[in-house]
């Protein structure tokens with residue numbers, strides 16, 4: 001009997017806990033989760049490419065990529081099928097036309113600023129002066145450089161619609177107006193990719 005008599009005390013002790021439980025049920029609904037801010041997508045780099053082909057009967061092939069970044073244009077080139085090791089002048093020429101057998105249809109070096117011929121790191125140079133591609137004993141080689149004188153986007157310095165030319169000889173980076181790089185052994189038309 002004593003147990004029942006004092007049961008109310010137990011109730012008194014438990015009451016705050018029960019209230020707490022009940023309270024949690026009445027908690028206001030959780031606020032709508034605010035969607036995490038989606039980061040602005042990085043703009044897709046503008047890219048243009050040229051497939052190099054050799055003269056009739058030649059095994060020369062290659063691929064040149066122009067990739068526009070905030071810092072200018074990254075130029076990468078890979079060529080193969082050449083005969084032996086050596087340096088070969090490599091330029092962006094004015095016209096994207098490889099129809100002539102000797103590729104003279106591509107015109108002269110791309111030179112929108114009316115500059116003198118030079119090397120890719122000279123302050124005074126044609127925008128199209130990309131220097132030389134070093135070819136190894138296996139007849140392959142490549143080049144990778146960055147230039148602020150070219151764009152892929154439309155404009156006076158855009159590479160799109162122009163021609164890439166690989167030369168027979170080394171560009172001495174000095175002789176005017178072509179670097180004495182000799183005849184043209186590879187040609188490609190730059191197309192937006």
Ligand code: CU
Pocket residue numbers: 089090091092093109165167181
């Ligand atoms: Cu050239």
Ligand code: ZN
Pocket residue numbers: 091109116117118126128129177178179
């Ligand atoms: Zn030049």
